[in-house]
Amino acid sequence: MNADPQTIVFGETPLSIESIIAIAGEHRPVQLSDQPVFVQRIEQGRQQLDRHLAEDVVVYGVTTGYGDSVSRSVAAGLLDELPLHLSRFHGCGLGDPLSVEHARAVMAVRLASLCSGYSGVSRALLQQLVEFLNHDIVPVIPAEGSVGASGDLTPLSYIAATLAGEREVIYRGTRMPSRQALQQAGLQAFEPGIKEALAIMNGTAVMTALTCCAWRRAEYMAHLAARISALAVIGLQGNPGHFDARLATAKPHPGQTDIAARMHRDLAGLGADYQPARLQDRYSIRCAPHVIGVLADMLPVFRQTLETELNSANDNPLIDPDSGDVLHGGHFYGGHVAFVADSMKNLVANIADLLDRQLALLVDPRFNHGLPANLSGAPPARASINHGLKAVQIGASAWAAEALKNTMPASVFSRSTECHNQDKVSMGTIAARDCLRVLELSEQVAAAQLIAVHQAIQLRLQQGQLARQQLTGDVQTFIDALSETVPFIDEDQPLEDVLRTLVQRIQSRQWSLD
Numbered sequence: 001m002n003a004d005p006q007t008i009v010f011g012e013t014p015l016s017i018e019s020i021i022a023i024a025g026e027h028r029p030v031q032l033s034d035q036p037v038f039v040q041r042i043e044q045g046r047q048q049l050d051r052h053l054a055e056d057v058v059v060y061g062v063t064t065g066y067g068d069s070v071s072r073s074v075a076a077g078l079l080d081e082l083p084l085h086l087s088r089f090h091g092c093g094l095g096d097p098l099s100v101e102h103a104r105a106v107m108a109v110r111l112a113s114l115c116s117g118y119s120g121v122s123r124a125l126l127q128q129l130v131e132f133l134n135h136d137i138v139p140v141i142p143a144e145g146s147v148g149a150s151g152d153l154t155p156l157s158y159i160a161a162t163l164a165g166e167r168e169v170i171y172r173g174t175r176m177p178s179r180q181a182l183q184q185a186g187l188q189a190f191e192p193g194i195k196e197a198l199a200i201m202n203g204t205a206v207m208t209a210l211t212c213c214a215w216r217r218a219e220y221m222a223h224l225a226a227r228i229s230a231l232a233v234i235g236l237q238g239n240p241g242h243f244d245a246r247l248a249t250a251k252p253h254p255g256q257t258d259i260a261a262r263m264h265r266d267l268a269g270l271g272a273d274y275q276p277a278r279l280q281d282r283y284s285i286r287c288a289p290h291v292i293g294v295l296a297d298m299l300p301v302f303r304q305t306l307e308t309e310l311n312s313a314n315d316n317p318l319i320d321p322d323s324g325d326v327l328h329g330g331h332f333y334g335g336h337v338a339f340v341a342d343s344m345k346n347l348v349a350n351i352a353d354l355l356d357r358q359l360a361l362l363v364d365p366r367f368n369h370g371l372p373a374n375l376s377g378a379p380p381a382r383a384s385i386n387h388g389l390k391a392v393q394i395g396a397s398a399w400a401a402e403a404l405k406n407t408m409p410a411s412v413f414s415r416s417t418e419c420h421n422q423d424k425v426s427m428g429t430i431a432a433r434d435c436l437r438v439l440e441l442s443e444q445v446a447a448a449q450l451i452a453v454h455q456a457i458q459l460r461l462q463q464g465q466l467a468r469q470q471l472t473g474d475v476q477t478f479i480d481a482l483s484e485t486v487p488f489i490d491e492d493q494p495l496e497d498v499l500r501t502l503v504q505r506i507q508s509r510q511w512s513l514d
Contacts (some may be wrong), residue, residue, distance in 0.1 A: 007031055010126070011038040011115040014311040015108075017212045017303060023133060024105035024213065030133050032115070032126055041117035041321050042126065048324035049120035049195060053079075059326050060317050061086075061198040067150065068419035083197035084164065090157035090201065091167065093142030098155075098210075100170055103138045105209035107159060109310055110200060117321050118313035119199040128163050128190040135185045137162070138170040139178070141206075143433060147417055148426035151315065151332035152206035155429070160200040165189030202315040204334040210432035211341045212306055215299070217439045218348050221446065222296045223513040224506060225351045226259045227478065228449050229288035230266035232358040234466065234475075235456030237369045239276035240267035242286045256293025262513075263289060269472040277369040284357035291354045295347035302340045309337055334428030338411035341431035345438040349403040352442035355449040356400035362452045363393050370465070375455045377462075377490035386492050389452055392499075396448035403441035406434050440503075447502035451495065454479065454486045481511060 008019050011033035022028040032038075052059055063079065065072035066086055074082055098106065111129045114121055131137075139162040145154035161167040162178040171181035182189055192200075233240060243264040248257040280286060314331040361367045363374045372378075376388030410431035416423040457479060460466035468476065485501050487493070505511070 004029065009033050010111055010130075011035070011042075014307065015112050017215055017306060017310075020105050020108050020112075020209065020212045020310065021216050023108040024101045024209070027104075027136060030108070030111075030130055032123070032130060038115070038117075039123070042115075042121070042123050045117050045120045045319050045321040046122050048319050048321060051324060052326065053194060057326070059195075060328055061202075062194050066198070068421035070421075079194055083160075083192040083194065086197045086201065087157045087160040087164070087166070087192075090154045091161060093145040093154045093158065095142050095144030098141045098143055098206075100138050102210055102213060103141050103170075104133065104136075105213055106141065106155070106205050107133055107139070109209040109212070110156065110159065110203060110205035112310055113203055113205065113312060113314055114199060116311065116313040118318040118327075119195075119315055120319035121196050121199045122193060125163070125190060125192070125196050125200075128187075129159075131185075131187055132163065135187065136171070137178075137181050137185060137187075140168045140170060140175060146206060146429040147415060147422065148204070148207055148334040148338060148428035148430070149330070149332055149424070150418075150422055151201065151203045151334070152429055153201050155206045156201040156203065157197075160192065160197045163190045163200070164192060199315050202332050204309060204314045204332060204337055204428065207334045207337045207341065207426075207428035207432045208306060208309050210429070210436060211337050211344070212310065214341065214344060214432065214435045214439055215302055215306060217436075217443075217507065218295060218344055219299055220506070220509045220513070221348060221351060221439065221442060222255075222259065222292050222299070223262070224446055224511075225292045225355060226262040226288070227266060227513055228355060228446060228453060229285070229292070229358065230263040231453035231457060231475070231479075232362065232449070233263070233267055233281070233285055234270070234471070235362055235368075235371070235453050235460065236281070236285065237277040237460075237465070238281045238285050239278065240264065240270055240274070241276075242281060243267065243289065248289075253293055253297050255296025255299070256289050259292045259296055260289035266472060266475050269470045269475065271470060274470070282357075282361060282367070284354055284361065288354060288358075291350055295344070295351060298343065298347060302344060305336050305340050309334075334426035335411065338426045338428035338431045341428065341435040342409040342411050345431070345435040346407045348435070348442050349400075349407045349438050352400045352403045352438075352445040355442075355445050356396050359389075359393055359396050359445075359449045359452050362456050363389050368456070370463075371456055371459055375452060375459065375489070377455065377459060377488055379490070382491070386490075388489055388492070389448075389455065392448050392451060392495060395499075396445045399441045399444045399448075403438045403445070406438050406441070410434055443503050443506045444499065446506055447499045450482060450502055451486050451489075451498065454482045455489055458488050478511060
């Protein structure tokens, strides 16, 4: 079936975080499985729902109002209108729209859940989501307005509405009405049948998609922080013995061990004759594997939780496609995702704090073992008017502080909403947005520290306190790549453009760190 190995197939095997990232950021093509077992499962679920409707069975959101209005029966003549009413009254999101990448991730995550076969939706609905992804028709989704149970109702309403030709999308780089984009793409608006708007909206797709995107950035941040910390050791004439494999054996957390090993490899070129400036470095150097390693150790746990959610049926009610039983439950509750996002932002912010402390050591002549104040490369005659990285260090401190401030867990701020029907909610989408913001701030701190370690190593090389052959091949390649963006700072200059370029390169994972 799948002739193109780049195509990601829904409905055959569980999807990974990497699959979602590929669809979201790389615009990988997608398609539905044509395996008979999948096709039959989707058709059976829809047929079971139609049977219940024909037999006048009371089904939440199909023959009743929504939420606290569950006690309100909907007249048979109005059933066809009910789905669009759900999407319309939830069209009240605010805040900046999700990025195109994040909105594509949301659509992919929602499609994965609906393909589990428990939602009672038609194959035509699934195909419309496939068409949106493949034609790159991206709903404009305001980021704010979800409490994370009953799912991401308000933001997901923008997907339900745009599939039906309402509201706005981004198509070919232009914001336009959804119906106009559908016409240009040669597609028809999809008219949602019973339960189909509810199936799109009543789930955890927004928080899960955003946290999947955050997971990938956090993984890269852990590896980048290990590289930066090794470069800080070189710049500070630190002790590579802190990362000896025998130490890792004595406290064998796998992630911490991996981070220590990465740093040890990067420092291997210093050689047996190398003499550190101190027997024991300060904690932001010596304990770098222990700080970064917590994130590295938790990432596999976070992956398992996210991929379970990603491949789950998380709307309500569910329809057993085999028996036809209607299962009224609460799988829209995003507690697991909220916990991952809250935990991950805490661990990432700790890394931002670590890098900020390292930067503070590098710019301070009381602690940097012979480097000039603020790492200024100005000659002595011009040193009095040059200030090097003084302001960059201030900026990094501000970004680290803001990242740390945002570590307050969102999941404990549950609110009672919707006439106390939704009286305990997950706040998972707010946690996910916080996590992305903490990552952005931490990437800015990493960019500042990249400038600092580059400058420190260039100064050591100039002063003859370090030889290029003492840098491993990987470190030399990395420093040379940095030099394409980061100048040697001998005269004061604005560094905003350099910082922005470095942040972009971090976010695009430009440097191979394995």
